Amino acid sequence: MTAVLVGGEAEGEVLALDAPLSFWGGYDPEEGRIIDVHHPQNGESLAGRILVMTHGRGSSSSSAVLAEALRLGTGPAAIVLEEADQILVTGVLVARMLYGVSCPVVVAEISASGRWRVSDRGIEPSD
């Protein structure tokens, strides 16, 4: 079952995180890469990716860092979560309001890697 937390359309390569990421302290929006040394995907970029993770984690400043990443073009194209997270949703909404950047957020399960499309209808492979 898919729940749309923030609407919009996006398409991109899936990056499925092996552990939840705190954007604050865990993602550098200037450089566009994960900087949490404890994170298994430390060093990866989220830019243009369909970010898949179970839930958000850590600092409540993550909204601002996510918004800043979206402003700078280093944020994900879409976010797919297993559990709703208002901290991520808020960051995405503010980036949309201030800068017109879209980043749909849905609660769904993605079972495979590759390119996926996220829309208000749900998620589907795009190849």
Next chain:
Amino acid sequence: MRLEEADRARLAGEGGAAAAIAMELVVAAGRAMGAGSLLDIAGAHVDGCLYHGLASLDFAEKLASTGGEVVVPTSLNVSSLDLLHPDLYRGDPLIAGRAKGLMDAYVAMGCSPTWTCAPYQLSARPSFGEQVAWGESNAIVFANSVLGARTNRYGDFLDISCALTGRAPATGLHTDEGRRATIRIDVVVPDSWLDDDLFYVVLGHKLGHEVGTEVAVVVGLDERADEDRLKALGAAAASSGAVGLFHIAGVTPEAPTVDAACQGSSPRRVIEIDAEDLRHVLADLSSPSTTLGAVSVGTPHASRSELGVLARLVAGRATRVPFYVNTGREVLAQADVDGHVAVIEEFGATIVTDTCTYITPVMRPSPGAVMTNSGKWAHYAPGNLGVEVVLATLTDCVESAVTGRVVVGGLA
């Protein structure tokens, strides 16, 4: 979502443009969280005053310049600058200027310039059962768990939006159901560990890993888990996981018993944490480095009692390495009255207020690992500052500073 007349009026712009933006965010976040309605809040703690790039400044200035004014008492979290000790800042002046602009925007909206990540140490703090909207992960978990106040995990932007409207989505940790423990954690460790501050830090870190966003009830602790230790535990748990509330059977206010914390249901999962598990966590968090570069304590901001303990440990001694103590300006004033500030400064420590050593450039470069007694600092500093961290008790931090080399007892 059911909205009240006043909510709809705000959405329509009758309370001004800023209130309309704020209301829109509260409603959108509430819908995203599946809330059926909004509730009134009695206060807010805003985390958005820490500079994270132009997006944070653009948003605050937009609200402030369109007439934003908080409608409930609102405290402010740490910022990027220490206004009491401005010379400590070693970063880019351009960023400092923007960070100051951000702080000014929040004060202009009527927030109190408290500049602390430990608002639960301020003279006014929420009472049991009070509905509030707090940002800052360690403050959220403390408000819920230790005070029994009720807040969800509010991020930057949504926290000030709640403060500007006095409203929050009625869901999650605001509700009885959302506060029910679904996991029971049995802690099986030597009794002497319950007297060791480091144990609470490491347990908190493990707790965050184990429970993620769920609510746990911890069994096996007692009244030795005082406020300072619960603060350390919660801060670590909210860094390693998305913990917004924990219960400790026989200790925290909603958990006189395990059954009360579970509201009569059976826990979905039972996990045992033993001494060996916690030694592994400590080894993972703490570097084996033996070269000492600096010491940083007070994350979250040191309490009046913690500054008292520190003063007793350092009295008449001198540190050989840079030694930083982070605290809030209100607590600093109290500790000054206690006579503790002079003792700590005589020791050679640098007191940092309004901000913290791991979120803004104040530490002088000093080769070697940084020692801390904070699980939160140990978690974030390697990424933020690129330093190696040794996690130890406050006593070990002081002994190491005095001898100039790393002295750690660990969890024996």
